[in-house]
Amino acid sequence: MITIKRLLASAALAMLGALSLVQAAGQGNIAPASAAPKFGASLDGVAATDTPQPLPALPAAIKARADALFVNAEDVGQTRALFILRDGEPIYERYAAGFGPETKLISWSMAKSITAVLTGFLVADGQLALDGPAPVAAWQRSGDPRGAITLKHLLHMSAGLEHVENGDPIWQGDTVAMLLGGGAPDMAGFAEAKPAAAQPGEIFNYSSATSVILSDILADTLTPSRSPAARRDAMREFIAGRLVEPLGMTSLTPEFDASGTMIGGSIMHATARDYARFGEFLRNHGVVNGQRLLPESWMDFMLSPSANDGGYGGHIWLNRKRPAGAQPALWPDRGPNDLFACIGHQGQYIIVSPSQRVTIVRLGVTKGEQFPALRRHLADLTAAL
Structure with a gap:
């Protein structure tokens, strides 16, 4: 269990820009086929069990775009995990050296x-x-x-x-x-x-x-x-019953302050696969295995532009134009209008493109000056898909 003291120390390093890259992202490895989970295409969401299944062969253009996030570390920072699903099925999974399918990584503002x-x-x-x-x-x-x-x-x-x-x-x-x-x-x-x-x-x-x-x-x-x-107990029980168990997000670990309040804006941990399960839950508008867990009206609210920033919905980023002077969050000039994303500090992304039937999870460490290149690479990847 990660203690709050250790978490806050980690947060300090990250927020002050002192968190160093652990390894060069280009040294990542493709996850073995035997480690890949099966997300049945017939399911409405990500399956809760991890049954081994080989990943399909990707077209060269798509694979090159995905691999570029590891190879071009000087441009985009270190990519620690990249996991891509189409129609709920994994089509690409790769990790930097020292990270893997069971590694819990911080959410930052994806939380x-x-x-x-x-x-x-x-x-x-x-x-x-x-x-x-x-x-x-x-x-x-x-x-x-x-x-x-x-x-x-x-x-x-x-x-x-x-x-x-x-x-x-x-x-x-x-x-x-x-x-x-x-x-x-x-x-x-x-x-x-x-x-x-x-x-x-x-x-x-x-x-x-x-x-x-x-x-x-x-x-x-x-x-x-x-x-x-x-x-803490009440929140953990609620999360387990309403989110973790139905979605199979067994690695999801929320953190709490000393008063027992969940740090719901920035500090949760999960594996790339479990972040993908959450993305698939959103892509399917709150439905998992044919069962509606979240009302359609709530999903409509979350994914509708807010009055003061068209690029932001209900605690989620939308692929829409933002007000003049605001930094871009996604790529509305390139991607589908229905694309949206959970975005966190240092380049954590759960990108969901319903019209493309795609969910992308990118986790890593990107610094401020690298963000334009990272967004460009992610836009290239979604375009290739």
Whole structure:
């Protein structure tokens, strides 16, 4: 079990840009056919069992695009894992040296999309309301403008709270203060204490603290206890029953702060295959093995552009144009309009292209100046598919 202390130390290195590449990505190896899981084409989602099955031969053009993510490490950074599915079946799986099918890798902000799905379950259960006031006790005092913040505002990153995701230098940002500084023992308390800087729904402000607020709401809904252990247990049980077991995501490991709040904006771990299972769940609009787990209406919400940033939906990135001056997240000038992605710090991606019937997982370490090249390579790969 990875302890929170070790996780936060790792986060510090990563966020400060001091995390070195472990091996040259070009030294990766193709996973042996015997290690490849079978994801039956007849299934609506990724199968829960890993039955050996040889991978099909790929057209040279597609294989070259995929291999380029390992070979061109100087351009795109280290690719540690690349896993591609078509129609739910693996067609490519490769890892850098020292990594493999059983290696758990950090999600960073891909965790936000998992948090959104967990929120959707409780909305579907009638325990939370998307358009109702967010049930945060600190915001319920008379005259507090934060009392007007809804779950939808939080999921659209438009709550209007004062938050600086990445400071200049980075350690002066609120995210580092929350994960590593004074806010670390009670991350939700830190995030929920932020004052209003705009009206709810007025501006888009990407914020890992916002996702921690959602995690706090989830825990409060699942248990009345303030015991950190009780909150962790309630969340783990909920995730196991509603997500891990139905999807077969047995490696998924959420992390928690000392108050028992899941760090739902940035720190979860899973294997590339299990991230792919989550991607397939989204590609199939919340259906697994013919059973609908998440309402179609929730998937429609998550995948609809938010009012203040067309490239962002409900805690997930869309292949749409973003406002002028905003950094591109995907490649709307090239890829299908229905393509979307869970994206995390340092180049973690779960890319889903429903019209192409494709899910791509790329995990690794990419630095700031390498991101344009990484996006270009990923766009080339999706185009080849």
